[in-house]
Amino acid sequence: MEKSFVKKILIFLGILFLAIMLVLPLVSVLFHAFENGIKVFIKSISNEEALKALQLTLIAAGAAVIANTVFGIFASFLITKFSFRFKKIFSLLIDVPLAVSPVVAGLMLIFAFGKRGWLGPVLDYLGTKIIFDIPGILIATIFVTFPLVFREIAPLMQTQGTEEEEAAAMMGANWFCIFRKITFPNIKWALFYGSALCASRALGEFGAVSVISGHLREKTNTMTLYVEILFNEFELASAFAVSSILVMISLMILILRTIAEYKAKKWEDK
Amino acid sequence: MYVELKNVNKKFGNFTAAENISFSVPKGSLAGILGPSGSGKTTILRMIAGLETPDSGDIIIDTQKVNELSPNRRGIGFVFQNYALFRHMTVFENIAFGLEIQKKxxxxxxxxxxxxxxxxxxxxxxxxxxxxxSGGQKQRVAFARALAPNPHLLLLDEPFAAIDAKVRKELREWLKETVKKVGITSIFVTHDQEEAAEAADKIIIVNRGKVEQIGTPAEIYKNPATPFAAKFIGDAVEIENYGNFHGFKIENGFEKALIRPEFVRISKIEDEIYPYASERGTVDGVSFKGRSMEIKVNVRGKSFLAYHSLEEAPIFAGEKVSVLIYKMYLYNNEKVKLIENASLKNEQEFSI
Structure with missing residues (x-):
C-alpha cells in the first residue's frame, strides 16, 4: 500500500521534473521557431549565413566522428590487445579532453597553434593558419569529443580478450581479415553508439569552438555560435528556428543511439 | 619423435617462464603438461603454437625447426582455455572459418x-x-574448429578447466577416445593431476619453468623423481620427525617425509594385525569420498590422511584406532627416497 504510494509520488515527481526541465523548453523551441509561420522559419534557416553555419557544423561533426572513430579503434586495440609501458598514463591522457572545460580546451589550442603559440612559427612557415579558421574549428571539435568512442569500445574489447583474435590468427587469417571478421563484428554496436555520442556532442559544441573561431560570419561560425549571435541581436525567431534544426538532428541521433545501445546490450549479454 | 623441444628458454621481464625445457612427444600420442598455476606450462604450449617466441632453444615439429615459422604455418590446431569461439558466428561458421581462410x-x-x-x-x-x-558443447565445437583444417598437431590449453565437474570426466574420456580415433598427436596443459593421469599417455610435470619429471602416469605416480613431483602427485601430507614412527629411522640428509593415503592402513584396535609395526592414533575427521572414506588421523601430534573401505567396520571421529604406515617418501631439496616400514618387514618374517 505504502509502497505503491511512494511509487506514485516518485513517478509524479519524475514526470514533473522531465516536463519542466526538458519537454517544456524543447516544445517552446519548436513553437517559437514556427511562431511567425513556416515562411519566416524557412527564410531564417535558408539564408546564406545559416546554411554556411549548418555546413560547417556538419563538417566539424563529421570530422570528429571519423577522426575519433579511427582513433578510438586504434587506441582501444593498443590498450586492450597489447601490453606496454606507460599504458596507464596513456589511457589517462585520453581522458583529458573530458576533464577540462571546453573553454579552457579552446585556450589550450590557441596557445599551441595560435600565432604566438608554440607551433605558430611552423604554421606561418607552412603558410597555413589554424586558429580563427576552419581547421581550428575542426581540431577543437575533435579535441572535445576525443575520448568518447574510445571509452565505449575499450571496456568491451577488454572483456572480450584476445583469444578470438589469436584463434583466427592461428588459422592463418591476416590482421585485416581478423579485424573485419572477428574484432569489428564484436564491437560494432558499441562503436556505433560511441560514434553517435560523439556526433551529438560535436553538434552541440560551443565553448572551445567559440574561443577558437573568432566569430567570422559566413566563415567560422557554427550553428551554436550563429544561434548565440542571433540571440544577442534580438533576432529571436531566427535563433529559435536555427536551434530547432539542431534539436531535430540531435533527436534523430538520440533515436539511433538508443537503438544502438539496445543492440549493443543484447550483444554484450551473449 | 614428432614434437621436440630442445633447451627452450623464455623470460618475461624478470620472470622465468621456461628454463631449459626439453621433452619430446611421439607421433599419435597424447601428452599432458602438468603443473601448478604460474609454472610456465601454458607458456610452453604457446611457444609450440608460435603465439610466444622462445628466447633460445629449438622447437621441432615433424623434423622441421619451427622457431621462425608463424603460427598458421605450423599445421597446428589450438583449443583455447575459454574456447575462444567466434561469438557472432554459428557453430557451422566457427568450424568453417579456418577452411574459408584457406580458400577451400x-x-x-x-x-x-x-x-x-x-x-x-x-x-x-x-x-x-x-x-x-553449454560449456561441454562449446568445448566440442572448439575441438572441431581446431581439427577442421587437418592439423598435424593439436594443442589444448586447460581443456576442461571451465567445465563443471560432472561433465568434465565424461568429456575427458570422450576427448581421449576422439584424439585416438583421429590419430592426431596432441599436447594438453592442465593443473589437475587426475585429469593428466586419466587422459595422457605421457605426463610432463613442470614447476617454476622447469621440467621436473617425464613419464607415464603410472611411472610418475610410483616413482616420483623429484621432491616436487612427490608432493604434487597424490594427496601426500608432509611430516617432520618421521623417525618417531614405528619402523622408521631418521636417515642422514633427509629431514622431511611424505605420507600418501594409500600408504596408511587404519583399523579398529581389536583388528590390529601387526602390533609392533603399528601406531595408535585418534581420528580427527571422517569424510565420505564415494568409493571409500577419507580419514584424517592424528598420530603423535601429526595429522595425515588415509582411506578406509566401506566394506570394513566403520570408524568414527574421536575413535582410537590402530594405524599402520607401510611406507613413506623421504625427501630433501634434491632427492626423493621411498622407504618401507622396517618393523613390518621383521614381523612378516617372524610370522612366516
Whole structure:
C-alpha cells in the first residue's frame, strides 16, 4: 500500500521534473521557431549565413566522428590487445579532453597553434593558419569529443580478450581479415553508439569552438555560435528556428543511439 | 619423435617462464603438461603454437625447426582455455572459418564441417551461436574448429578447466577416445593431476619453468623423481620427525617425509594385525569420498590422511584406532627416497 504510494509520488515527481526541465523548453523551441509561420522559419534557416553555419557544423561533426572513430579503434586495440609501458598514463591522457572545460580546451589550442603559440612559427612557415579558421574549428571539435568512442569500445574489447583474435590468427587469417571478421563484428554496436555520442556532442559544441573561431560570419561560425549571435541581436525567431534544426538532428541521433545501445546490450549479454 | 623441444628458454621481464625445457612427444600420442598455476606450462604450449617466441632453444615439429615459422604455418590446431569461439558466428561458421581462410571450395567446406560436427556429436546445433551452448558443447565445437583444417598437431590449453565437474570426466574420456580415433598427436596443459593421469599417455610435470619429471602416469605416480613431483602427485601430507614412527629411522640428509593415503592402513584396535609395526592414533575427521572414506588421523601430534573401505567396520571421529604406515617418501631439496616400514618387514618374517 505504502509502497505503491511512494511509487506514485516518485513517478509524479519524475514526470514533473522531465516536463519542466526538458519537454517544456524543447516544445517552446519548436513553437517559437514556427511562431511567425513556416515562411519566416524557412527564410531564417535558408539564408546564406545559416546554411554556411549548418555546413560547417556538419563538417566539424563529421570530422570528429571519423577522426575519433579511427582513433578510438586504434587506441582501444593498443590498450586492450597489447601490453606496454606507460599504458596507464596513456589511457589517462585520453581522458583529458573530458576533464577540462571546453573553454579552457579552446585556450589550450590557441596557445599551441595560435600565432604566438608554440607551433605558430611552423604554421606561418607552412603558410597555413589554424586558429580563427576552419581547421581550428575542426581540431577543437575533435579535441572535445576525443575520448568518447574510445571509452565505449575499450571496456568491451577488454572483456572480450584476445583469444578470438589469436584463434583466427592461428588459422592463418591476416590482421585485416581478423579485424573485419572477428574484432569489428564484436564491437560494432558499441562503436556505433560511441560514434553517435560523439556526433551529438560535436553538434552541440560551443565553448572551445567559440574561443577558437573568432566569430567570422559566413566563415567560422557554427550553428551554436550563429544561434548565440542571433540571440544577442534580438533576432529571436531566427535563433529559435536555427536551434530547432539542431534539436531535430540531435533527436534523430538520440533515436539511433538508443537503438544502438539496445543492440549493443543484447550483444554484450551473449 | 614428432614434437621436440630442445633447451627452450623464455623470460618475461624478470620472470622465468621456461628454463631449459626439453621433452619430446611421439607421433599419435597424447601428452599432458602438468603443473601448478604460474609454472610456465601454458607458456610452453604457446611457444609450440608460435603465439610466444622462445628466447633460445629449438622447437621441432615433424623434423622441421619451427622457431621462425608463424603460427598458421605450423599445421597446428589450438583449443583455447575459454574456447575462444567466434561469438557472432554459428557453430557451422566457427568450424568453417579456418577452411574459408584457406580458400577451400564451398562444397568441400560443407562436407568437412558436417563430418566434424558428426565427429563431435553436435548434429542439429549447426545454427546455434556460442552463447546458446553449454560449456561441454562449446568445448566440442572448439575441438572441431581446431581439427577442421587437418592439423598435424593439436594443442589444448586447460581443456576442461571451465567445465563443471560432472561433465568434465565424461568429456575427458570422450576427448581421449576422439584424439585416438583421429590419430592426431596432441599436447594438453592442465593443473589437475587426475585429469593428466586419466587422459595422457605421457605426463610432463613442470614447476617454476622447469621440467621436473617425464613419464607415464603410472611411472610418475610410483616413482616420483623429484621432491616436487612427490608432493604434487597424490594427496601426500608432509611430516617432520618421521623417525618417531614405528619402523622408521631418521636417515642422514633427509629431514622431511611424505605420507600418501594409500600408504596408511587404519583399523579398529581389536583388528590390529601387526602390533609392533603399528601406531595408535585418534581420528580427527571422517569424510565420505564415494568409493571409500577419507580419514584424517592424528598420530603423535601429526595429522595425515588415509582411506578406509566401506566394506570394513566403520570408524568414527574421536575413535582410537590402530594405524599402520607401510611406507613413506623421504625427501630433501634434491632427492626423493621411498622407504618401507622396517618393523613390518621383521614381523612378516617372524610370522612366516
Amino acid at each position: 571450395d564451398k562444397t568441400f567446406i560443407k562436407n568437412r564441417v558436417h563430418e566434424l560436427i558428426k565427429l563431435v556429436g553436435m548434429e542439429g546445433f549447426e545454427n546455434r551461436r556460442p552463447h546458446q551452448l
